[in-house]
Structure formats: C-alpha cells, structure tokens
Amino acid sequence: MQLDATDLKILxxxxxxxxxxxxxxxxxxxxSPSSCLRRVRALEEAGIIHHYCAVIDATKxxxxxxxxxxxTMRRDVEDWHENFSRALQQWPEVVATYIITGDANYLLKVRARNLKHYSGFVLERLYKTAGVLDIRSNIVLQTLKDTHQIAVELMQDQY
Structure with missing residues (x-):
C-alpha cells in the first residue's frame, strides 16, 4: 500500500x-467521515494498523x-530455537522477545510483580529450559522514554 500525507496524518x-x-x-x-473510514479500513486491511490496545501503567x-x-543458547541441543520459541509463548512474564545480533541469541523484555517473582521466573523457568546456556539480566531502575508510536517523520522518507 502506498501511503500519502493524509494516511500519515491518520496514523x-x-x-x-x-x-x-x-x-x-x-x-x-x-x-469527510466516509472517506476517513475507508482509509482507516484500508490501513487495517493492509496490516499497517496491526491492532488497537490500552496501554496500562504497570506500577499502578x-x-x-x-x-x-x-x-544465549547451546547450539548442540536439538531444535533449541523451536523449543525455546514454544516455551516463550507459555510465559506471561515475557512481554516481548527479539532475536538479536551480538553475543546472545535473544533479548527478552520481562515484567514481574516483584524481585521474588522475577527470581522465580529466572530460576524455575528460564534456566530450566533445554538449551539455555547463559542469561544476563538488566533490571530497569527508571524509564526515561517508552513509546509504541512510530514517528511520522520516519515514515515520510519511505513514501
């Protein structure tokens, strides 16, 4: 789908x-409302608008x-990627997962009620998953910026 300036304003x-x-x-x-609705539906059908959601303040x-x-995974374990991918789907603590470059294979964004809950997740689930060789945790002390929005300026160069 080719986006124009009006589509970008809608997004x-x-x-x-x-x-x-x-x-x-x-x-x-x-x-007009009818033209706007047609454009929004076209953006949804093209998969550009993926879904709608409420953003919840986790601390509250x-x-x-x-x-x-x-x-970091052990590569000598058969089907390590498929098994780990399946396990991730069962863990509500994992809210995002990325395959990354560098020394590790994956980057997980994890949310937990408290440090005890997080510790239990790491020790009882993550470390016990077949193929896991090493984990490195970085606990967030303070969030300075957190957005799901994609800046229109980034999209404009594309179209």
Missing part, C-alpha cells in the same frame, strides 16, 4: 488516541519489576 492521530471517533478523526485530517497494577534479559 499519527490514531497513535495518539486509538479511541478517537471517526468524526473527530475526519475533522483533524480534513476528510502491582508490576514492580521490568527487566531486559539476554539469553
């Missing part, structure tokens, strides 16, 4: 407020620990 508005009414969105991007619901964990 910017929806990233700021995913619950905005179609009428308000249309007003902000200078379209009792999630005190956030950690980034580098995991």
């Amino acid at each position: 910017q508005q929806l990233q700021t407020d995913g619950r905005i009414s179609n009428q308000d969105l249309a007003d902000k991007v200078f379209l 619901v009792g999630i005190e620990v956030e950690a980034f964990v580098q995991v």
